[in-house]
Amino acid sequence: MAFIGRCGVSSLAALGACTSVFHLSFNCFRGTTAATTTLIARTYDPKLPPSPAAYEQHLSRRKIVKVSLAASTIFGLIITTLMTTLAPSVLSLMGLPPTSKTKRIAIKYLRIRATAAVAVVGASVLDGVYRGMESSLLLAWAYSTRKAALLGSAAAAAHQIGLTSWLLFALVSEGPSIASQVIAAKEDTAKPGLLTDLTKYTLKLAAAVGAGSAAALWALSPLILRLSCDPVVRDLVRSIMGPICAIQPLIAATLMLEGLA
Numbered sequence: 001m002a003f004i005g006r007c008g009v010s011s012l013a014a015l016g017a018c019t020s021v022f023h024l025s026f027n028c029f030r031g032t033t034a035a036t037t038t039l040i041a042r043t044y045d046p047k048l049p050p051s052p053a054a055y056e057q058h059l060s061r062r063k064i065v066k067v068s069l070a071a072s073t074i075f076g077l078i079i080t081t082l083m084t085t086l087a088p089s090v091l092s093l094m095g096l097p098p099t100s101k102t103k104r105i106a107i108k109y110l111r112i113r114a115t116a117a118v119a120v121v122g123a124s125v126l127d128g129v130y131r132g133m134e135s136s137l138l139l140a141w142a143y144s145t146r147k148a149a150l151l152g153s154a155a156a157a158a159h160q161i162g163l164t165s166w167l168l169f170a171l172v173s174e175g176p177s178i179a180s181q182v183i184a185a186k187e188d189t190a191k192p193g194l195l196t197d198l199t200k201y202t203l204k205l206a207a208a209v210g211a212g213s214a215a216a217l218w219a220l221s222p223l224i225l226r227l228s229c230d231p232v233v234r235d236l237v238r239s240i241m242g243p244i245c246a247i248q249p250l251i252a253a254t255l256m257l258e259g260l261a
Contacts (some may be wrong), residue, residue, distance in 0.1 A: 013153040014106035016160030022113060025083065026120050029075050032068060036128025039064045061129075068125040068213045076118030077091055083114035091259045158236035161227050169213040170251040206256045210249030218245045 083090065087110045088103075089235040096103040221241045225234045 010100075010102045010153050011105055013102045013156035013160070014096075014109060016156045016163070017091060017096055017102070017106050017144075018093040018110045019114065019160060019163070021083070021090055021094065021110065024122075025079050026117070026124070029072070029121050029124065032072060032075075032121070033124045036064065036068050040129050065125075065129055068128070068200075069122060072121040072125045073118055076121040079117035080114045081122070082119065084111050087111050087114075088129055100153075102156070154230065154232045155236060157228060157230070157233045158240065161224065161233070162240045162244055165217065165224050166247075166251075169217045169248060170255065172209060172213050172252075202256045203253060206253040207249055209256075210252030213252065214245040214248035217248065221245075224239050 040061055043057045043064070045054075045057065046058065048054045087107045088098075091103055091106050091110065092098065096106060177187070218241070221238075225237055228234055228237070
C-alpha cells in the first residue's frame with residue numbers, strides 16, 4: 001500500500017474500492033472457515049495413539065477436506081466470473097464516477113485480482129483445517145467505502161489507509177478467537193459452568209488485547225501517515241486515527257466471542 005500511495009491519489013482510491021469488493025465477495029464464504037474448523041476439531045485428537053480409531057479419524061478428516069476444497073473451488077469460480085464480467089457495474093455501486101481515472105484503474109485491477117478467487121477461498125478452507133488441528137461486518141464495510149468514494153479520491157485514499165491499519169491490528173484478536181473456538185468444539189459445553197467460565201476469560205483477554213492494540217496503533221500513527229505523500233490525504237487520515245484506535249477493544253471482543261459462537 002505504501003508503494004501504491006506513491007503512485008498517486010487515484011491509484012490509492014482505486015485500491016480502496018477494490019479491496020472492499022474483494023473482502024465482501026470472499027468473506028461471504030467465510031463460514032467455510034468456521035465450519036471446517038469445528039468439523040476438523042471434532043475429529044482430531046493429538047493424544048490418540050496409532051490405532052483403528054485414529055485411522056478412522058484420519059479418514060474422516062480427509063473426507064471433510066476434500067468436500068470443503070471442492071466447494072471452495074466452485075465458489076471461487078463463481079466469484080471470478082461475476083467480478084470479471086460485472087466489474088464496471090460493481091464499481092459504480094461503490095460510488096466511482098463512470099468516466100473517472102480512478103474507475104479505469106480500478107476495473108483493470110479488479111479483473112486481474114479476480115483470477116485469484118479460487119485460491120483465496122481455498123486458503124480460507126485450509127485455514128479452517130489448520131485451526132481445527134490447533135495450529136490461526138461486511139455490508140457496513142462496503143457501505144463506508146462507497147461513501148468515501150463519493151466524497152472524492154482523497155477521501156477514498158484516506159479510507160483505504162485507515163481501513164488497512166484498522167484491519168491489521170484488529171486481526172491480532174484472531175489467535176485467541178481460534179483457540180476459544182477449538183476449545184468450545186472439543187469440550188462438553190453442556191458441562192455446568194464451563195461455557196460461562198470460558199466466556200468470562202475470553203472477555204477479559206479481549207479487553208487486554210484491545211487496549212494493547214489501541215495503544216500500539218496510536219503510537220504508530222506517525223508512520224501510518226507516511227503511507228501517502230499527499231498532504232490532504234494525510235490530514236484526513238489523521239482525523240480518523242482517534243476513532244480507529246478507540247474501537248479496538250470492541251473489535252477484539254467481537255472477534256473473540258465470534259469464536260465461541
